[in-house]
Amino acid sequence: MVKSTLGADSTEHSSSLKRDKMERMGSEMGIAYKENEAATWTIIDDIDKRELMKIGIWNIRGLGADKKILAVKDFIQSRNLDLVAIVESKTMGVTEVLINKIWGRNNREWVAKEAVGSAGGIIIIWRSNSFNLMGATIHQFAISVLFDSVHWNERWMLTIVYGPAKARDRSALWPELMMIRDNWQGPWIVGGDFNTIRFPSEKNRPGRITTSMRHLSNFIQDGQLIDLPLEGSRYTWSNNQESLVKSRIDRILVSKEWEEVFTKIFQRALPKPTSDHNPLLLEISNYSGGPRPFRFDVDLCEIPGFDDKISGWWKELEADGWEGYKFCKN
Incomplete structure (x- = not known):
């Protein structure tokens, strides 16, 4: 299901944002923006292009409670997200009413993979003045959306994953993801809850290397993906029990094409106000502050x-x- 609300209201909303930015810029610089609108907007536009895109991904473990909806709304607004992906929404029959509660009425489009009973479900919402939707596909374990970006001349794909909890069911996930990669060789972001770690060190109680770990590593290698370092926390999930178990089962991967275009890509785990999963924030910028850093994943040594x-x-x-x-x- 794909929905759009782009129209007159979104144009007014965009103009309002532009005026607000100009007023803040004029106040901070000590100038009257109304007398220097063109120059002020040029500066703002340059800043927007440097801080190009913010994507949030969060396994919320169900949107049934109002506090969960409010937590996602705060995540979007406090981080000024261009796109949010809600994993394990546990929602059947996603409606405009729910999307309005999460994002608002204006300047947004959305696509949803509905839950089966009370299990699973994925919702993706984005700014319609940032990305033009070219297509969307609902897979067995994921949703893929193809975008044209308004701010830079590139077509790219986003795939949001909710991996099966049982290992025997998870074996079907990797061929599905590789099929998506085989059919799309351009810039690709794939993220979500894979329900498996990659290395034993990604769990507070390390064990042996499992088949699912090997499958995830093989997928990253075969898909020519970059497993971005995680800032903010070593783990992304905890059972919140007295016998504490923590692991990194949520992650965001990017294809090598992203680093060929953008020099600053960061993945951060944020504090979790609710749910047992940390929200993930992906920040992508085309601002070049120097040579690209050499990266080596020390967990490869394991x-x-x-x-x-x-x-x-x-x-x-x-x-x-x-x-x-x-x-x-x-």
């Missing part, structure tokens, strides 16, 4: 045979020069 692979690749390398140069050539 994969059996990883050291041998590195040693073998190093021995196979044919390059002359100092060791750092040879490493970069590889």
Whole structure:
């Protein structure tokens, strides 16, 4: 189900936001913006392009209570989100009334995968003056939406996942995600609750490497995805019990095409006011503050045979020069 409310009201809302930004800018800079509207808006537009996109993803564990709806609304407003994805909405028959409570009436579109009974469900809501919807597909475990961005000349895809809780059912998730990747080779964001960790260290009680961990790592590698570092917290879920269990079962992955276009991409886990999952915030900016940082996931060292692979690749390398140069050539 896809709904849009773009029209006269959204145009008025956009104009109102523009005026508010101009007034704040004029006040902070000590100038009368009404006499310098063109210059003020040029500055604001440049700032908007640098802070290009904010996406929030949160497993809310059901929207049945008013406090959950208010928590999501506060998440959207306090972080000035361009898009929010609500995972495990546990909602059948998503309506305009519910979307209005979460986002408001203006300047938004939405798509929903309804819950089966009281299980699952995904809702995605976004600013209609930021993204033009080109298509949406509801999969067994996910929703994919294809966007054209208003602020930059690129078409990109977002896939929001709610992975099965049982490992035997989860085995069908990875072929579904790879099918999406095979059919879309452009910029891709895939995130949500995968219901599995990637490494034993992503749980406060580390255990053995499971089949689901291997499947997630293989998907990231085969899909040529970047597993972004998580800021703000080491874990994204806890059982909130006396015998505390914490793990990182929620994550956001981006395709390598994103880093070819944008130099600043951050993933943060925020405090959870409700639910047993932390909200995730993805911030993407095209502002370049210097060379791109070298990234190495230390958890890769936990994969059996990883050291041998590195040693073998190093021995196979044919390059002359100092060791750092040879490493970069590889």
